[in-house]
Amino acid sequence: MKKCIVLKGDIVWTERPERFEYQENGYLVLEGDKIQGVCSEAPKGEYETYDFSGSLIVPGLTDLHMHAPQHQFAGLYMDEELLEWLEKHTFPYESRFSDIDYALRAYRAFISDLKRSATTRAAVFATIHKDATLLLMKLMEESGLSGFVGKVSMDRNSPHFLAEETDRAITEEESFLSESYHFMNVRPIITPRFVPSCSDALLGELGRMARERNLPVQSHLDENVSEIEWVKELCPWSSSYADAYDHFGLLGPTPTIMAHVVWPGDDEIELLAERGVYVAHSPSSNTNLSSGIAPIRKMMECGIRIGLATDIAGGSTLSMLRIITDAVQVSKIRCRYIDQAEKPLRFSEAFYLASKGGGSFFGRVGSFEPGYDGDILVFDDGAFPSILRSELSVPERLEMLSYRHPDAPLAAKFVKGRRIV
Amino acid sequence: MKKCIVLKGDIVWTERPERFEYQENGYLVLEGDKIQGVCSEAPKGEYETYDFSGSLIVPGLTDLHMHAPQHQFAGLYMDEELLEWLEKHTFPYESRFSDIDYALRAYRAFISDLKRSATTRAAVFATIHKDATLLLMKLMEESGLSGFVGKVSMDRNSPHFLAEETDRAITEEESFLSESYHFMNVRPIITPRFVPSCSDALLGELGRMARERNLPVQSHLDENVSEIEWVKELCPWSSSYADAYDHFGLLGPTPTIMAHVVWPGDDEIELLAERGVYVAHSPSSNTNLSSGIAPIRKMMECGIRIGLATDIAGGSTLSMLRIITDAVQVSKIRCRYIDQAEKPLRFSEAFYLASKGGGSFFGRVGSFEPGYDGDILVFDDGAFPSILRSELSVPERLEMLSYRHPDAPLAAKFVKGRRIV
Numbered sequence: 001m002k003k004c005i006v007l008k009g010d011i012v013w014t015e016r017p018e019r020f021e022y023q024e025n026g027y028l029v030l031e032g033d034k035i036q037g038v039c040s041e042a043p044k045g046e047y048e049t050y051d052f053s054g055s056l057i058v059p060g061l062t063d064l065h066m067h068a069p070q071h072q073f074a075g076l077y078m079d080e081e082l083l084e085w086l087e088k089h090t091f092p093y094e095s096r097f098s099d100i101d102y103a104l105r106a107y108r109a110f111i112s113d114l115k116r117s118a119t120t121r122a123a124v125f126a127t128i129h130k131d132a133t134l135l136l137m138k139l140m141e142e143s144g145l146s147g148f149v150g151k152v153s154m155d156r157n158s159p160h161f162l163a164e165e166t167d168r169a170i171t172e173e174e175s176f177l178s179e180s181y182h183f184m185n186v187r188p189i190i191t192p193r194f195v196p197s198c199s200d201a202l203l204g205e206l207g208r209m210a211r212e213r214n215l216p217v218q219s220h221l222d223e224n225v226s227e228i229e230w231v232k233e234l235c236p237w238s239s240s241y242a243d244a245y246d247h248f249g250l251l252g253p254t255p256t257i258m259a260h261v262v263w264p265g266d267d268e269i270e271l272l273a274e275r276g277v278y279v280a281h282s283p284s285s286n287t288n289l290s291s292g293i294a295p296i297r298k299m300m301e302c303g304i305r306i307g308l309a310t311d312i313a314g315g316s317t318l319s320m321l322r323i324i325t326d327a328v329q330v331s332k333i334r335c336r337y338i339d340q341a342e343k344p345l346r347f348s349e350a351f352y353l354a355s356k357g358g359g360s361f362f363g364r365v366g367s368f369e370p371g372y373d374g375d376i377l378v379f380d381d382g383a384f385p386s387i388l389r390s391e392l393s394v395p396e397r398l399e400m401l402s403y404r405h406p407d408a409p410l411a412a413k414f415v416k417g418r419r420i421v
Numbered sequence: 422m423k424k425c426i427v428l429k430g431d432i433v434w435t436e437r438p439e440r441f442e443y444q445e446n447g448y449l450v451l452e453g454d455k456i457q458g459v460c461s462e463a464p465k466g467e468y469e470t471y472d473f474s475g476s477l478i479v480p481g482l483t484d485l486h487m488h489a490p491q492h493q494f495a496g497l498y499m500d501e502e503l504l505e506w507l508e509k510h511t512f513p514y515e516s517r518f519s520d521i522d523y524a525l526r527a528y529r530a531f532i533s534d535l536k537r538s539a540t541t542r543a544a545v546f547a548t549i550h551k552d553a554t555l556l557l558m559k560l561m562e563e564s565g566l567s568g569f570v571g572k573v574s575m576d577r578n579s580p581h582f583l584a585e586e587t588d589r590a591i592t593e594e595e596s597f598l599s600e601s602y603h604f605m606n607v608r609p610i611i612t613p614r615f616v617p618s619c620s621d622a623l624l625g626e627l628g629r630m631a632r633e634r635n636l637p638v639q640s641h642l643d644e645n646v647s648e649i650e651w652v653k654e655l656c657p658w659s660s661s662y663a664d665a666y667d668h669f670g671l672l673g674p675t676p677t678i679m680a681h682v683v684w685p686g687d688d689e690i691e692l693l694a695e696r697g698v699y700v701a702h703s704p705s706s707n708t709n710l711s712s713g714i715a716p717i718r719k720m721m722e723c724g725i726r727i728g729l730a731t732d733i734a735g736g737s738t739l740s741m742l743r744i745i746t747d748a749v750q751v752s753k754i755r756c757r758y759i760d761q762a763e764k765p766l767r768f769s770e771a772f773y774l775a776s777k778g779g780g781s782f783f784g785r786v787g788s789f790e791p792g793y794d795g796d797i798l799v800f801d802d803g804a805f806p807s808i809l810r811s812e813l814s815v816p817e818r819l820e821m822l823s824y825r826h827p828d829a830p831l832a833a834k835f836v837k838g839r840r841i842v
Contacts, residue, residue: 073821076813078746292754316746328500332711387526401496404495
């Protein structure tokens with residue numbers, strides 16, 4: 001018989017973007033690793049009960065795009081734009097992961113911080129280094145977190161200390177996929193860095209592997225104006241940056257995440273929607289690197305699937321609560337200055353994107369509807385006294401916590417029904 | 422003889438916007454309430470020494486615009502724009518301060534949070550209620566913080582529960598000024614809410630009081646496009662919103678702070694520079710309320726004095742470290758989308774605005790140059806482990822702390838040489 005768990009507290013989640021569902025003084029019921037539902041009365045039967053009365057109970061959040069090796073310098077070098085930032089800092093730091101001892105220290109610190117964050121699922125870029133990437137997967141698996149990790153592939157326009165020969169890039173990726181298959185909660189994902197740093201030959205092989213092994217794919221798309229110009233030069237045969245990926249089978253049919261998509265053309269929006277691609281919206285990173293503001297409202301209306309992401313270390317924080325409010329904030333600036341037809345995201349919409357929106361890439365994740373995975377966060381928002389607290393609804397308390405205390409410590413965290421914090 | 426104090430640690434500050442000064446393992450020397458200087462060797466003589474080795478020692482920061490009575494709901498109702506937000510939430514909450522018991526609870530909570538923040542100086546709006554405003558000043562004085570507090574004046578276009586008759590507004594302001602004069606570190610400031618809520622008669626009288634009593638002034642200017650249109654209707658005789666204040670002697674000659682200035686005309690920029698007005702740049706609030714992005718680079722180049730501000734509760738955080746990075750971030754978006762000639766603020770520039778820039782409104786405040794007031798913050802950034810820390814310069818550690826841990830707790834805080842945290 002499966003273990004049954006009940007969490008008592010103030011439960012809040014989104015099933016649709018427009019509004020919060022909530023149950024004050026409610027009971028969140030799990031059977032094994034799955035949500036059974038939310039009730040207002042204590043369920044009958046044998047349950048292990050966690051009493052979080054007065055605390056907020058919310059779904060685990062999904063970080064749909066981030067670079068684990070960059071976590072060490074998150075919050076530095078923020079006076080630079082993307083391509084300069086890559087050359088001067090990111091590539092040299094990533095090259096250190098050829099040293100497995102360094103990788104161990106860096107990834108231990110990263111996983112320790114990620115575990116204490118609001119993220120339960122993540123899609124992670126590692127580096128080109130196979131052994132370090134397998135180590136990261138091992139550490140992530142041991143932490144109880146769940147997600148996808150990719151060994152980065154790059155064989156051109158990269159510094160000599162961080163590029164592979166094409167043939168080696170292909171064989172290393174093949175070995176990585178074979179050696180990473182034994183993990184249970186952390187799965188491999190095909191990870192071309194981005195078109196500028198992958199030759200046609202490599203992109204073609206990665207597309208083949210994705211198709212043959214039925215593996216998901218993650219990469220970057222339309223982040224920065226200069227980058228897009230560069231892709232035009234590199235792939236003169238393609239009709240767009242998205243089309244370049246599509247040409248190599250890297251834009252579906254297997255599940256695909258494209259990070260950023262700040263500057264999509266209408267044809268690209270159509271293609272992303274058609275292919276069911278997930279856009280990993282990274283508002284903090286796109287601001288820090290002066291990339292721009294992605295047209296999230298427009299893409300939502302065109303039926304594109306969207307999740308939120310920190311993009312560590314273009315983004316400087318692991319806090320998905322902060323990313324939620326960042327997403328609301330940049331959408332307001334976009335509406336004010338770029339297109340008044342693109343109404344700002346409401347808080348509930350941004351929360352939805354960070355929970356059920358991005359979570360759906362991982363299955364039934366990010367909601368408290370029956371059958372969803374037991375990914376749960378508990379925040380003791382009473383630790384931040386407010387004289388208004390007794391007047392606030394549960395969703396208002398979540399809004400206040402997210403804006404005022406995005407780094408609030410977790411009182412508890414469950415992934416797939418298992419408590420890890 | 423004055424008491425002499427030495428703080429040992431990693432000292433960092435800005436004297437000019439372009440760059441940080443710093444002294445690793447240095448000694449910050451105070452005589453009485455003033456900075457004597459920074460040295461690399463322990464000074465000779467009798468000193469009380471605080472050993473903060475390994476911690477960051479930075480100047481106290483100035484919050485140049487905030488609404489103390491709104492602190493209670495900071496982080497709520499962020500899905501609305503300025504005028505709706507005022508009507509639906511801000512005005513009703515502010516009306517509660519007619520109840521002195523409520524005011525005591527709310528202002529105690531506010532001062533407790535402000536004391537633990539990075540702010541040592543603040544320019545504060547209270548409400549129309551004289552007694553509650555005097556209470557706020559008393560609590561602020563007792564906390565050891567320093568700043569200006571204004572009883573808000575408003576006699577038109579305000580809900581009946583939060584407006585005074587013009588005559589009463591004038592006599593109440595007169596009594597407020599007389600009764601608030603005994604505080605030492607917290608001084609009164611003339612505070613018309615903004616042109617839409619103050620009649621010509623009231624504005625004229627407030628201008629007279631500022632002039633006759635040689636008092637500073639604070640108000641709002643050019644925050645929101647609809648607000649500016651409204652001022653045009655209300656003051657058809659004025660050539661601009663700034664001109665409307667100027668007409669009543671509320672734009673100098675006494676020191677003046679105008680919050681926001683998101684949409685200034687060229688004539689207004691010229692006028693603000695000429696009058697030596699301080700602009701309180703509130704990036705977080707201007708984003709939250711969809712107001713826009715102030716042209717800070719342009720105003721800096723035109724010689725306008727600028728400080729940073731939280732604008733609680735348009736802004737949702739008391740963290741001036743967060744406001745510093747917000748200022749950098751919105752300036753990048755402005756450069757990307759609005760005017761590429763307006764280069765983004767660098768981190769050192771935003772830090773300067775939050776320390777010496779806004780601090781100069783209060784005298785010699787916000788730097789560690791000799792003769793500056795002893796406003797000092799200490800952060801134990803080692804509490805946030807980073808495997809890179811030993812490789813980082815002191816300014817890099819400050820950047821990392823500001824981006825990653827803007828709510829980092831203080832290890833110590835001094836105002837005018839007196840330790841208050």
